[in-house]
Each structure stands twice: as C-alpha cells, then as structure tokens.
Amino acid sequence: MNLSVTDHLFTLAIIMFFAGACFGLLFCKKHRAANTLSNLFCMAGSAMGTISVVFHLLKGGGPVTVLNSVPGIPNFSLQLKYDNLSAYFLLVLFILTFAVSLYSIGYISHYYGKRNVGIFNFLYCTFILSMMMVMLAGNLLTFFIAWELMSVVSYFLVVFEHERSENVKAGTVYIIMTHLGAALIMIAFMIMNVLTGETSIIGNGAFFTALPEAAKNACFLLLLVGFGTKAGIIPFHIWLPKAHPAASSNISALMSGFMIKTAIYGIVRFIICGFGGIKTWWGMTILILGIVAAVLGVAYALMEHNIKRLLAFHSIENIGIIFIGLGMGMIAYSKEYYPIAAVAIAAALFHTLNHALFKGGLFLGAGAIQYATHTRDIEQLGGLIKKMPVTAVFVLCFSLAISAIVPFNGFVSEWLTYQSIFAFIPKGSLCINMISIIAAAALAFAGALAAVCFVKLFGISFLGLPRSEHAGEAKEVPPTMLGGMGILAALCLVAGLFPKIILNLLDKVLIETAALKIYPNLSGGTVPVFSGLTVSGNKMSMIAILAVILALIAATVPAVRIIGGKADSRKYGTWDCGFVEINERMQYTATGFSKPIRIVFRILFRPSRTLAVKGEHPKYYPDKMEYKVGTVSVFEKYFYDVIIRGLHRFSQRVKLSVQTGSIHMYLSYILVTVLALMLYSRLF
C-alpha cells in the first residue's frame, strides 16, 4: 500500500474533524471557545480534505484505502476507501462544510449561554464525519453502519431545540421515515450479499453482476424507495419540510446541501455501477419520479411562507432535477448510447454540486435572516436590502442560481440535462420520447416556477417596506457569517462561468465508475477551462453570455446619457393614488403573491379560506375579523393518514380479538403453539 502525501492529508482531515468533536466536548462550559475552536478545526479539516480529494481526482490511480480493520468476528470488517466517485461527493461535502463552519462561528453565537454549545459542536462534527463515512464505506456493512450513524446524529441535531413540541414531532417523523428507508436498504443489502457472497462496494468493476435478474429488479425497487426516502422524492418527502425548519440553519444547510445527496450517491454507487447493467424501465421509473418531484416540489414551495419550509420543498424540486438527469442517463445507458448517458449522468452529478452550493447558501441566508430578525416568516419581513445589503446580494445570487438563470451554475447543469434529453429523443421509441419531452417541459416549468418562488422570497423579504418591528430593526450579520455565504456565492458564479473545471473532474469519475466518457459528446476539448461547452453541435459559454450582457448594459448607460442629456432624479413617496401615505400593510404579501398559482392549481393545494367576523352584531358592527387561508398537504391526508388509520384500526382489532388480556386465552395459545410445533417436528 503506497500512500502519497495527499492521501495522508486525507487522514489528517479526518483527525481534524475528530479533534473538532473532542474540543467541542472538552470546552463544553466555555461556549465561545468551544464553538470557535471546533469550527476552526472543521474548516482546517475541510480545507485539507478538499486539497486531497482534488489531487486524487486529478491524479487518478484507483481506490485509496483509508482504513481496513478486520477483527476476529466473522463477516465483520470495517473498510474505509475512496475512489473517484466518493472523492467527487467528498469534494462537494468539504466545500460545503468549509463555508458552513466559517458561518457557524458567527451564527452559533446566538446559542451562547442558552444552550449547550459544546454538545452541539460535537454533534455537528460527528454529523460531518458520519456523512464522510457513508462516502468512504468500502463494504456493505460499513455503509449501513455509517448510514445509520448519519441518520441518528442528524436526528439529534433536528431535535436539538427540543423544548418546542413541533421540533420533537418533526424529529419523530424524520426518524421513522429514515428508518423505514434504512430497513428497505438493509433488505436489499441482504439479498445482494446472500445471493452473490460479495460485500465490497468500492473497487474495480461491478460487484453484484452475479445477481439473478429478478433479484436485481427487487433490489432496484428496494434501494430506490430506501434511498428515495432519504433524498425526499415524492411521496416519501414528508419528513423534509418538517425537519428543516426544526434544525438550526447551519444544520439545514448540511442536511439539504449534502445529506440528501448521499442518496444520490447510493443510487449511483449501487444501481448504476453496482449491478453491471441497467434496465430501461429502471431509468423510466427514476425519470418519472424526477418529473413528479421537480414539479410538485416547486409547486408546494410556492405555497410556503416559512423560509426554511420553502427551501425544503425546493430541495425536493432539485432532487427531482437530479433524478431527471440520472433517469435520462440510465435510459440512454440501457439503450447503449453511452456518450448521451455520460452527459446526462454528468449533468445530474453537476447539479448535485450546484445544489449543495446554492441551497447550502440559501439555508445560510435564511439563518442570517433569522439571526437578524428572529423570524422565519416571510410575511413579517421586508426592506432588508437596506439593513443587510451584503446578505441581500448573496441571497440574490443564490436565488438566480437556483432559478437556473444565466450566468450562474444552476443553468449549466440544467442546460446539460436538456441537451442530453434533446440528443436522446431522435434515438428513442415514441413512448420514451413522450416521457422525455415531458421531462424537458417539466424542467422548464419547474425552472420558471422556481424563479417566481424566489422572486417572492427575495422580493417580499428584502424589498419594499419592513412588515414588522423586528424587520425594521435588523442589522447586518457578523463578518464570519457573510464570509460563509460569500464563499458559496462566489463558487456559484465560478462553477457557472467555468463549468469545465467540474466537468473535467466528473469525466474522471465516470470513466472509473461506469466506463463512460463525457468528452466524446462534449466536444471543444478538455484543456481550456474557459472555453464554452458544445453538445451535439449546440454551443454555450457562460462567460460569453455574461460578457455580452455586461457589455450591453455598459453601452446602454452612456448611450442613454448621450440621447437624453443630463436628467435629475427626485426622491418621492411611492404613488398612493392620492390617498393617505402608503404604509407597509398596503404592500403585496407573500400569500397574495402566490395566490394566482394557488387558484390555478387548486386541485393540488386544496386551498381553504375562512372569514370569521366577531362582535356583538357581527353583520353590522364587526369588532374583529379573522381571515385564514390554508392549503392541505395532499400526500399526508390521502396517503399517510390513510395508512396510519388502517394500522391503527388493525391494532385495535388485534387488541380486541387476539390480545384480550385473558390468561385463559394466552394459555390456550401456548398449547396450540406447542402442539403445532410437535406436529411440525413429527411431520418434517
């Protein structure tokens, strides 16, 4: 085993995170010291980790073993390894943790003296370590242990502010859902292990090719639902919009930015690479799930006024977009159009990084808003752009990026997804084509609705007049928090302007894991990082777009000046129709903003409104009016509630007929069981 310097650096990174966890616990009583030290260690670890995985990706040269411990217990070994696929996901994780840790130094200060910051930092570092371990797991057992560890630690972080009952409820839903998923994954792992005798998952080639066809299909479905629950695809998404508002914002950023991506990693690792052969219907299933998640995710997001719930629903949308890319890639792969498959899967993985950058950033932005105004309700905000100008710029960048608007990174990955769909259509059958074109339409629709949603988020919370005292008295957040957001915003722009940096890394990932090359279809050469992208004759270069737009704006300013001459601008109140001066309550609200969409898609939202007039003679002299608007969570009401009610009824029936509490009945059960067993041993 020959380890190079960068591999040692990786080990050092792991030690750094451990040190962060330990210092958190050691300085349990000194909140500032615990928080600062622990986060500094995390930043150091992330920086080292980033360097080492980038070098690994550039250098290549097969999987690297970090730890291989085989204790005397049969079938039990812990293996930590990383290949290019793991390295890419680790890169995403490290970039995110670096920014989030920097942000946390300032952000956690509102916990000082109120909560046990040491424990929080310990959990934070452990959470990062557990996510790393999922990426590093070299065999099924290690993967499952890491997966469980990640779920449990994140549960603790979700319920960290446990005195609020809704947080505890959210945590319960989360832990139940995630364990249902984990159970399915475990069944799949058992099938895979028993039928092939194979345990390794990282190495050369596919490990589970020996599985019979039926078992492969079963494992696909089990893994899809199992990982899908973690990813938050509809209809297994109900934990996401509950868990995110409960967790603090830096944790939400990690959970949404990376933890749900571990499911994408799982799907790529096991389904695309592991089985050594993909069926078309697998791709179709994933594609359809992606379409549903993309459209419904953003549609539900539009109805939310709690920033973090809104962002949680956008995570569902973005997972949908990733699924569309993966599904398209799998369909193309199964039909043996490898270059198209490479572009589609690369688009999905690229979007994974992009989503980590902008969604991580948006959650940090939501945290900054909450830090400054103590509220997460958009309806209480307004006018923050004047109070928090830097945060506003960053949140605007993230909003543009997530809406896939040029020149940010969201557009590049969606462009690649569109291109792969377009390239595949002439080759597919009519049935696949219909779904593909609907996927493209869904992508366009989701993008447009996301833009509306982020106009709402940014417009209502940052523009206009403050809608509450808190918003009026907001102050800019500390520089460390701005730094964390700034890093992510800058990376959003860099990844958008120089997509080839990422695509070069992805090329290495795909060559190693699936023997796919991106570049045959993505002509234009690998070397110049800033040259444009070209897929089957379609060209795109973000730098050129940005340059042209900036040049046009730069030309317009003097041109207008020359044509119009000097003109004065006068400050005056907003037009108030000649009545009393305009106040903050006359502004458009977030509810009003999304109302047209609520009405048009009422079948989806089932909106309700009640107007209660109170007073002695409510009809003529109302004292008080209450107006409530609500939407129904269709999936909870018509899917989960039905199941829960059914289970409840079943257990009631069992209680009445089987478990009656009568000792005689129990004795007779024992008798019957003993008789049956005797009979069984006699006969067989």
Next chain:
Amino acid sequence: MIYIILQLIIIIGLAPLMNGIIRKIKAISQKRKGASVFQMYYDISKLMRKDMVVSDTASWIYTAAPYVVFGSTVAAALLVPVCATEGWLNSAFMGGDALVFLYTLALGRFFLMLAGLDTGSTFGGMGSSREGLISSLLEPSMLIGLFTLGLASGSLSISRMMAESTAKAVPVLNPAYIVIFIVMIIVLLAETCRIPVDDPATHLELTMVHEAMILEYSGRQLALMELAASVKQLIIMTLIVNMFFPITFALPAGAAGVALAILLYAARVMLLSVLIGIVEVCTVKLRFFSVPNLAAIAFILALFGFVNYFVLGR
C-alpha cells in the same frame, strides 16, 4: 461583426414601429385617426429627456432593473438572426442556442418582477405575481415548440432551425410546424402582454400585468423598460416569421442582397404586427383566471406538434 451591429440596429430600431402599427390598426378599427405609427419613437425620446421620480422605498434593484432588463433582452435579440441568410445565421451569438435564449429572457423577467416589488406599491406586486403565473405557464409550451423545431433541424440552435425552415419550401404546411406556429402565436400574445392575456392600452389596476410592474418608473428608466418590452416582442415575431414564413428564393449576393433581405424582413414583421392588431381587435381580453386555459391549449398543441413530428413525418 457587421451583422451583429446591423442586427442590433434593426431590432432596436424597428421594435417601437411594431407597437405603432398595432395601435394604428386598432385606431382604424375604431374609426379613429389614431396616433402616428412613429408615436412610440417620440414617446421614448421624450421620456429619455425627462427627469425621474424615484420612490424613496426603492433600492438599487429598482435602479439596476431597467438596465438589466434592457441588456438581457437585447442579448437575447442577438441570438435570433433577423434574416435567414448564411452570413446572419453564422454570426448569431453562440449559434443562437434556444435554451440560452429562454434563460436570458428569464434573467430580464426576474429583475422586472423584483422591480415591481421594490417600491412597496400594491400594483407592482400584483403585476409581478401575474407575470409570474403567465410566464411560467407558457414556458413549457415554448420549450416543447423549440425542441420540436430543433428535432427537425437536428440542433437546438435557432440559426439551424431557421436554415432548416428555409430549406423547406413552405414549412408552415408541415404537420408539426403548423401546430407549433399556433403555439408560438399564443406565446407571442402572452409574453408581450397582448389582448387576450393583458391589455397594454389600459391602466386599470384590475387588468394590468406588465404596466403594473413598471408603474413607478419614469423618465429614462421607463423609456428603457418600454423599449425592452417592444424589443422582446420583436424578437418573438422574428422567430415566427423566420421559422414559419422564411424567404425561400435566392437573394442576390453582396450589399444589395443584405438590403433586400432586411427589407423583406421588415415587410414580414410589419405584416405580422398587422395580424396581431387584427387579433387584438377581434378578441376580447380573457378573465385572468381563463389565461391558464389558453396556456393549456398551447401546451396540448405543443405536445401534438411534437407527436406529429414523429407520426406524420418530419
């Protein structure tokens, strides 16, 4: 390079004329004399010279928005060649990628909607909210339309699509094209706030969409916003005339050919604006909540067009 400059001059120069023609048609239908077809040029040059009143609630978004909206709309205009001749098509910005076109327009729309919310006025929010619904409902139809045209030409580049149309004798008679043509007309009417969707002539708060978003603007900022809107209208018209009614005969080489091509282009877009004027005269404005029906029709037609392309031939 020369083509890019020509393109800029033609698009920005001709755009206000289209509004003038449409208004003239409406005036004639009402037995009025109406304003001159060049009225919008006078309006813009007057607005450019006027002082501005800026709301004291507004932030830098409000000030930047007119420039971003105008810049991104004109950048999108560079992606749509006005004439389908070799030189024009080759000099289209980035080969005229259809997706870049859509998302560059989206940048302008994003800032336009933000500007509506920036002043804290109810009208602005109302306009932004409506614009958001209309644009997002029509985005899928437009995308499927462009995808179908792209499949026929084997590329998502708008120039290649135009070249393919020119190669076909009468593309609009092609089963896929004729359906997409109707889709594009609906998109044109909705994106440019024309009558079945929005009435550009009214300032009644119950109906306005685009006008509501730019209600607070004055002076040169308003001029830029208005000009950007008319440029956007002209680009979609350019798409339609060059995709569905291309010049199929050979043009003479050299400067004469270019001049002839420009003249023919101007004639075709003017005819199209006459057509839009007639549509505006003949239809009534839909209730806002009937617009989704129109969008649904557009979507279904776009899907039909897509299927037609495979079933009935290319």
